[in-house]
Amino acid sequence: MGRWQPDARARLQEAALALYGERGYEATTVAEIAERAGLTKRTFFRYFTDKREVLFWGSELLEQQMVAAIEAAPASASALGMIGAALDAAAVRFEEVREFAGPRHRIITSSPELQERELIKAASLAAAMARALRARRFGDTAAVLAAHTGTTVMHVAFEQWVEDPNQTAFQQIARDALAQLREIASTG
């Protein structure tokens, strides 16, 4: 056994998720989170750049996997086809963390500050996918539009998925949403 309790980061995440859920995000203090994890405020800020970031650890991984899906898509695929592949990749990740998705989503929804952070993560994801699409030889505007469309579809699908009593697979919900988008874009 090491000289400190292991997994300080994970302990901080758990403590934060619990306290944010119990008292609300704003009513929770960083000092309280740290104390619950057996650490100090100062140490909290060594693991997370701010009070919000503790809820968004792992978003780079999702980004990487979705980008990888675009890079691996067949050359014959359209821009939105590649976005579909990226959404399939996201589905895998989401199903892995389904257990925490609900509480985490409710916390984020309850705080504008946290929604802002979620939005900028989505924007970062969109930018990464846009770069990947450009690398697949799509035009600049087309790449950006398709990428942002992808995150929009992802969010719409996510909200349906996280509140779905039937536990429908994310992949299916996302595919339906993407199909609906194609429909409204081509109609009229």
Next chain:
Amino acid sequence: MGRWQPDARARLQEAALALYGERGYEATTVAEIAERAGLTKRTFFRYFTDKREVLFWGSELLEQQMVAAIEAAPASASALGMIGAALDAAAVRFEEVREFAGPRHRIITSSPELQERELIKAASLAAAMARALRARRFGDTAAVLAAHTGTTVMHVAFEQWVEDPNQTAFQQIARDALAQLREIASTG
């Protein structure tokens, strides 16, 4: 003449825009902004809820005008057609403030904190447009997707517009972008 200098809000906005531009957003203190406007930190926070909001005054107006455009669109229009009408309305507003658009945009681009705020304003706008589309009898998912697509197109067009040496009209750039979206959504 009143007992206080008039237009406190406008003075604070000007001071903030100037200081953010000169020293950068993070290096500027609310107390400095207030001092430059001949006021106090406390008064700044009576006009703006936080240090970021001073750059986003008037976003509700844009929202209202775009929503109004959707409400006024012909019943025969498609969802994206109504979004197009909303973008035309946005174009009017943007041309009015073209003078400040460039500096303001550069400041926002330079700070993640400000980008977060801009993103949540866009999300609010999208939600408002989605409500308007639902009122026009579009389905839930279609309304949300079309609305978010609209803000995406708006942002893509805005970036091209604000940096365009030819001063092309926003309306034209936005219409082109929307047409491109329709293309990528229908191809493949």
Next chain:
DNA sequence: ACAAGTGATGTCACCTGGTGCCATCACCAT
């Protein structure tokens, strides 16, 4: 004309998020 009221501002104390700097302390390599 005088008193009471009103509304924008100032003042002050305070809390919390966030950071820089240095101390500590267990373990590890030589």
Next chain:
DNA sequence: ATGGTGATGGCACCAGGTGACATCACTTGT
């Protein structure tokens, strides 16, 4: 033993943000 090394604690400090109260010029009712 001796000297790193790396995660942590402690402390001082700044800035954003808020609540409570004071001020002060002008307005309104009588």
